[in-house]
Amino acid sequence: xxxxxxxxxxxxxxxxxxxxxxxxxxxxxxxxxxxxxxxxxxxxxxxxxxxxxxxxxxxxxxxxxxxxxxxxxxxxxxxxxxxxxxxxxxxxxxxxxxxxxxxxxxxxxxxxxxxxxxxxxxxxxx
Numbered sequence: 001x002x003x004x005x006x007x008x009x010x011x012x013x014x015x016x017x018x019x020x021x022x023x024x025x026x027x028x029x030x031x032x033x034x035x036x037x038x039x040x041x042x043x044x045x046x047x048x049x050x051x052x053x054x055x056x057x058x059x060x061x062x063x064x065x066x067x068x069x070x071x072x073x074x075x076x077x078x079x080x081x082x083x084x085x086x087x088x089x090x091x092x093x094x095x096x097x098x099x100x101x102x103x104x105x106x107x108x109x110x111x112x113x114x115x116x117x118x119x120x121x122x123x124x125x126x
Contacts, residue, residue: 011030011031012031012032012033012043012069012070012073013030013031013069013073014029014030015028015029015031015065015069017061017062026049026050026056027048027049027050027053027059027062028047028062029045029046029047029048029062029063029065029066030045030046031044031045031066031070031073032044032045033075034079034081041075041076041077042076042077042078042079042123043070043073043079043126044078044079044080044081045066045070045080047063047066059089059090059093060093060097063093063097064097066078067097067124067126070126075126076125076126077124077125077126078123078126079102079122079123080099080122080123081119081121082109082119082121083119083120083121083122084109084117084118084119084120085104085109085117085120091120091122094122097124098124099122099123099124100123100124101120101122102120102121102122102123103120104118104120105118105119105120106118
């Protein structure tokens with residue numbers, strides 16, 4: 001097994017959005033514990049949507065599925081640690097679904113340009 005396979009195998013769940021006609025992967029998420037021990041009931045997820053498939057509500061479907069899977073895996077809270085403040089589409093989606101913003105971490109994310117943007121952590125009870 002290569003490193004990527006080991007990483008995916010060690011997660012709680014990996015959800016994939018696949019185009020039925022072509023079998024092409026349009027997006028995915030990886031669900032995993034946010035921490036261990038007494039905080040092990042909180043999970044986290046990472047998302048990716050193929051750039052050519054943005055605007056097709058794939059991200060929304062992945063987030064909604066992630067919430068269901070988090071519940072089914074026995075987690076109590078789904079927390080997104082590093083939502084970049086400039087990612088307005090994701091932030092609006094999370095808020096519309098019912099996520100609550102925890103606060104702001106000033107300059108917590110370094111952009112490709114080398115500049116910094118705030119991070120806005122979000123959570124939802126699952």
